Amino acid sequence: MTDIAQAARAEVASARRVFFCVAIVAPTLIVLAGTAVIIAWLPQLPDPIATHWGSGPRPNGFSSPMAAVWLTLGMGLGMTALFGGIVWLEARQRPDTWGWSQRLMGAMGPAMAVFLTVLFVGMVGMQRGLADAADAGNVDPMLWAGLGSALVVGVIAWFVQPKAEFARPTATGAPIELAPGERAVWIAETRMGTGALVSLGVLVLAFVAIGAVMLASGTEVWWLMLLVSLVIVFGIVTCTVYRVRIDSRGLLVRSLVGWPAFHYTPASITAVAVVDVAPMAEYGGWGLRFIPGSTGVLMRGGEGIQVTLxxxxxxxVTVDDPATGAGLLQAVVHGNAAATDTEPEREGESS
Known part of the structure; x- marks a missing residue:
């Protein structure tokens, strides 16, 4: 291992230690402290207490005082576990990578913990000494206090964490050598994993079920759940399977249904490389991703073809056997191959 690689690993390890303190330890302590305050106030609270406010200034939902304890603990620690779990899963898959998305999770964790704790503690505190929780006032000031506190804590947590940007492994390779007059085309397919598709399907069913319950109970905005379900289905249909084609026209990456599609001619490409992509660290997730300076079709992590425009x-685009496709694309870009749309004499397929 080179000195540069060792330094990069040490930087990533340091970033993870800071993340653990900022995104796991600090939010947990905040939530526990808020819960302790609520428990100390229990003898001073009416029973039941107000736990829900509608569009007006007065509460319209009530629960046992212990509900505030469990809400604070459950939601506060649950959100902390969610953000920490996302980063932990990525770290298990790619232990040598770190990026802005993990840093963002590290800022959102304590921000959400502060928001929930301030909101619940404030909500309970405003009911101390009341004989009837229906007399509790408007909860909006507590909501704004929570949002303001969360914003401040989130910004601090972002800047406390080091950048620890890692250099993506890149290999340029050599263009494929073709005989004079030889034609070539490379075709591949990249698709989202079965587990991810099943998860999306379950998510659709969950929104449909919630919408059905809301409709049955007379809730007017039930259609929002149906709309969200349709948006997810549209994403599944259009953005989970892509065909990749490289020939004399350059690089074409197109969804199985024809849209979205990305076509880059040889004249628009300045460099071609095989890269090792960490979707979560670099792009904030999987699928069709847009970040400043880059677009990604990332159905999975690992090797893919990168073109610089x-x-x-x-x-x-992450795809199987990227070296072959990148080699042909380099030949096309450098003018070393003549590819056509007719039946190729050499064809490489990967799926």
Whole structure:
């Protein structure tokens, strides 16, 4: 291992230690402290207490005082576990990577813990000494106090964490050598994993079920759940399977249904490389991703083809056997191959 690689690993390890303190330890202590305050106030609270406010200034939902304890603990620690779990899963898959998305999770964790704790503690505190929780006032000041506190804590947590940007492993390789007059085309397919598709399907069913319950109970905004379900289904249909084609026209990456599609001609490409992509660290997730300076079609992590465009942006698609596709694309870009749309004499397929 080179000195540069060792330094990068040490930087990532340091970033993870800071993340653990900022995104796990600090939010847990905040939530526990808020819960302790609520428990200390229990003898001073009416029974039941107000736990829900509608559009008006007065509460319209009531629960046992212990509900505030469990809400604070459950939601506060649950959100902390959610953000920490996302980063932990990525770290298990790619232990040598770190990026802005993990840093964002590290800022959102304590921010959410502060928001929930301030809101619940404030909500309970305003009911101390009341004989009837229906007399509790408007909860909006507590909501705004929670949002303001969360914003401040989130910004601090972001800047406390180091950047620890890692260099993506890149290999340029050599263009494929073709005989004079030889034609070539490379075709591949990249698709989202079965587990991710099942998860999306379950999510759709969950929103449909929630919408059905809301409709049955007379809730007017039930259609929002149906709308969300349709949006997810649209995303599944259009953005989970892509065909990749490289020939004389350059690089074409197109959804199985024809849209969205990305086509880059040889004249628009300045460099081609095989890269090792960490979707969560670099792009904030999987699927069709847009970040400043780059677009990614990332159905999975691992190796893919990256092209650098004349505009300075990069385009990345993760696919099997990227070295072969990148080699042909380099040959096309450098003018070393003549590819056509007719039946190829050499064809490489990957799925």
């Amino acid at each position: 004349t505009s300075g942006r990069t385009f990345v």
